[in-house]
Amino acid sequence: MKKNISIVGAGFSGAVIARELANAGHKVVVYDSRDHIGGNCHTERDLATDIMMHVYGPHIFHTSNDYVWNYVQQFDEFIPYINRVKSIYNGRVYSLPINLMTINAFYGKTLSPKEAQEYIQSIGDRTVENPQTFEEQALRFVGKELYEAFFKGYTKKQWGLHPSELSANILKRLPVRFNYDDNYYSSKYQGIPRNGYTQVIQNILDHRGIEIKLNSTFLRDQAEGFDHVFYSGPIDAWFNYSEGRLGYRTLDFIIERHEGDYQGNAVINYGNEEVPWTRISEHKHFAPWENHEKTIIYKEYSRQCLVNDIPYYPIRLIGDKTLLSRYVQKAKNEKKITFVGRLGTYRYLDMHVSIAEALNAADCFLNSQETGEEM
Numbered sequence: 001m002k003k004n005i006s007i008v009g010a011g012f013s014g015a016v017i018a019r020e021l022a023n024a025g026h027k028v029v030v031y032d033s034r035d036h037i038g039g040n041c042h043t044e045r046d047l048a049t050d051i052m053m054h055v056y057g058p059h060i061f062h063t064s065n066d067y068v069w070n071y072v073q074q075f076d077e078f079i080p081y082i083n084r085v086k087s088i089y090n091g092r093v094y095s096l097p098i099n100l101m102t103i104n105a106f107y108g109k110t111l112s113p114k115e116a117q118e119y120i121q122s123i124g125d126r127t128v129e130n131p132q133t134f135e136e137q138a139l140r141f142v143g144k145e146l147y148e149a150f151f152k153g154y155t156k157k158q159w160g161l162h163p164s165e166l167s168a169n170i171l172k173r174l175p176v177r178f179n180y181d182d183n184y185y186s187s188k189y190q191g192i193p194r195n196g197y198t199q200v201i202q203n204i205l206d207h208r209g210i211e212i213k214l215n216s217t218f219l220r221d222q223a224e225g226f227d228h229v230f231y232s233g234p235i236d237a238w239f240n241y242s243e244g245r246l247g248y249r250t251l252d253f254i255i256e257r258h259e260g261d262y263q264g265n266a267v268i269n270y271g272n273e274e275v276p277w278t279r280i281s282e283h284k285h286f287a288p289w290e291n292h293e294k295t296i297i298y299k300e301y302s303r304q305c306l307v308n309d310i311p312y313y314p315i316r317l318i319g320d321k322t323l324l325s326r327y328v329q330k331a332k333n334e335k336k337i338t339f340v341g342r343l344g345t346y347r348y349l350d351m352h353v354s355i356a357e358a359l360n361a362a363d364c365f366l367n368s369q370e371t372g373e374e375m
């Protein structure tokens with residue numbers, strides 16, 4: 001039977017669920033409080049330069065999941081793109097993630113892969129047995145000097161916390177390589193949509209069973225008018241912050257326009273703590289197939305997310321996790337609501353993971369309709 005579905009949030013999670021349910025014949029209304037779709041993946045052309053801006057900071061699509069990769073191809077052409085990040089520390093430029101080029105440049109050596117591995121092992125702090133914190137993980141795997149150059153300052157700026165207070169998991173996102181492979185991601189597929197992420201999401205939402213309501217904050221009372229709600233907003237906001245606020249980092253961008261090429265690369269990180277920004281992204285380099293004489297850069301500053309700021313990174317400290325578990329308990333008691341996505345589940349999710357989970361949430365719903373079970 002055809003159901004009336006409300007989806008809160010028009011980012012990847014909401015859009016994918018909306019599409020899957022509309023494909024199955026349900027009637028879907030997507031609400032977003034902002035004046036655009038796409039969530040934090042939103043892209044738009046800069047009026048002054050015509051460059052495609054990643055409005056909420058750089059997004060590079062990468063995944064090893066064949067299904068997700070094939071799924072997104074239906075909605076735009078993804079042009080192969082390899083993210084090759086640089087890092088500046090004490091006035092010198094290095095290659096990231098830490099690879100043989102980084103190690104040799106940093107120590108002024110010409111080590112082979114095997115020699116580099118032995119060398120890094122010899123400087124790694126092996127007294128740290130079972131690393132729990134970001135700092136322990138870094139000290140064990142790359143030693144004090146590389147940790148201080150590439151991770152310590154950046155991470156303090158990014159998270160507003162000392163790496164000894166952060167989980168080792170954050171660092172596990174980054175590999176250390178003993179060859180010259182400077183591809184930031186290890187995923188099987190990487191690409192940037194030719195027409196930007198907002199166009200991808202627009203195409204996902206382009207279905208006659210889907211209605212989109214922008215500038216519309218969905219209120220709890222409105223849920224009564226629907227058979228089911230998929231909510232990708234902040235889980236604590238849904239419960240009116242009854243247990244307290246979950247901690248997030250937000251980002252500020254100082255945007256500058258220049259002639260020509262500003263930094264010669266899409267992303268350059270800054271390892272020194274004294275440099276106030278974490279990184280500079282130069283957006284035309286995310287679309288190397290386009291030609292632009294001018295350029296636009298984003299200097300990125302991270303800070304604590306306050307009440308009216310846009311949440312970016314869930315901090316997930318112990319206190320946050322305790323709060324989260326209370327919200328998850330409350331969520332379990334809610335009938336007919338599914339919490340999805342980065343904000344709905346309070347996790348640091350890459351785009352491809354959000355999509356995979358959204359496909360799964362839609363499947364669960366559709367199966368529950370067939371079996372008559374409640375979700």
Ligand code: UDP
Pocket residue numbers: 087096150151152154155158170171173174269270
């Ligand atoms: N990180 C770092 N130095 C860098 C880049 C990253 O210390 O030059 C740490 C930082 O704590 C960051 C984490 O590694 O939050 C994950 O980095 P990633 O590049 O995946 O972060 P994102 O692009 O998602 O912000």
